[in-house]
Amino acid sequence: MNLIACCSFKGGAGKTTALMGLCAAFAAQGRRVALFEADENRPLTRWKENGLSNDTWDPLCEVFAADEMSLLEAAYEQADREGYDYAFADTHGGSSELNNTIIASSNLLIIPTMLTPLDVDETLATYRYVIELLLNEKLTIPTAILCQRVPVGRLTGSQRSMADMLAALPLIESPMYERDAFAAMKDRGMLHLTLQKLGNDPMMRLVERNVRTAMDDLIALSGMVEKKLEA
Ligand SMILES: Nc1ncnc2c1ncn2[C@@H]1O[C@H](COP(=O)(O)OP(=O)(O)O)[C@@H](O)[C@H]1O
Ligand SMILES: [Mg+2]
Known part of the structure; x- marks a missing residue:
């Protein structure tokens, strides 16, 4: 089982939305996805409830509570045992022991960011934090920035210079665009x-x-x- 975690210090960076989207994409390709909910606000649990009531919840996927270390461990063990292909961990903003454990246990780390100076600042801080943690623990885990909520039309000068700055870091080549369909996922389901x-x-x-x-x-x-x- 591959564990993929979305992390960033900043709330509203698009972590949960990126995971919802990826979950649907993998489920659409027949993969089983376990969602580890490490955010005590429980956005994924609400997503599942909305999906179930709209008939848009894919039974290939399941949400596991993981907002405490013991729950995370139990979720990982169960999902691995039950043969899930992927586990996605949705973290809350900021740093915590729980987030550190998720980071250190992942096979891929995704740091979503919007293209505003404030967001990019936070993204660089998160990236640095992650790299230092990995160095301290002597771990090599691929870590990539995901440009999130990228305008579909032309970028402004400021957005372009933010994108140029991020290009120096490992990037996921396809961004997530700003789309109503993405914003509506939390209510509509998968x-x-x-x-x-x-x-x-x-x-x-x-x-x-x-x-x-x-x-x-x-x-x-x-x-x-x-x-x-x-890779
Ligand atoms: N690609 C996108 N297009 C449109 N709206 C988005 C997109 N990504 C996130 N949003 C919206 O931005 C807000 C914050 O996103 P969210 O995924 O909850 O961030 P985080 O989990 O990092 O706090 C939500 O209202 C969400 O619907
Ligand atoms: Mg979130």
């Missing part, structure tokens, strides 16, 4: 199943097109993530 449902409704053709574009992004992103895992 994107690939939302797409299936919309496909049956001729009135929803336009929405369906947007959701399909978003899903295509996620499939590309999941391919990049697999590549990083293999």
Whole structure:
């Protein structure tokens, strides 16, 4: 089982949304995904509840409470034993022993960031923190920045210079764009199943097109993530 963790000091960086998207992309490809909820606000539990009530929860996936060390250990053991292909850990912002343990146990670390100076500042601090932790523990774990909420249209000068700055670090080549379909995932459930449902409704053709574009992004992103895992 491969453990992938999304981390950043900053709340609102797009960690949970990135994991929801990746989860749907892998499930759409028949993979079993365990979601370790290390954020006591429980966004993934709410996501599952919304998915279940909308008929858009993929039974290939399961949420495990992991906001305490003992729960995390139990979740990891159970998911590994039950043959999940991937485990995704959603961390809360900031640093904690729990976050450190997740970082040190991962096979891939993803640091999502928006392209504002404030976000990039926090991202650089998180990156540095992660690298120092890995050096101290003598671990080599691939760590990559994911540009999140990237505008679909032209970037402003400031956004472009932020992107240039990040290009010096290991990046996941496909970004996550700012899309309504991504923002709506937390309420609608899993994107690939939302797409299936919309496909049956001729009135929803336009929405369906947007959701399909978003899903295509996620499939590309999941391919990049697999590549990083293999490297
Ligand atoms: N790619 C995206 N497109 C549109 N909205 C997004 C995107 N990524 C995140 N958001 C929105 O930004 C807010 C913060 O994202 P979230 O994933 O909860 O961040 P974090 O988990 O890092 O705190 C949420 O309201 C979410 O819907
Ligand atoms: Mg979150």
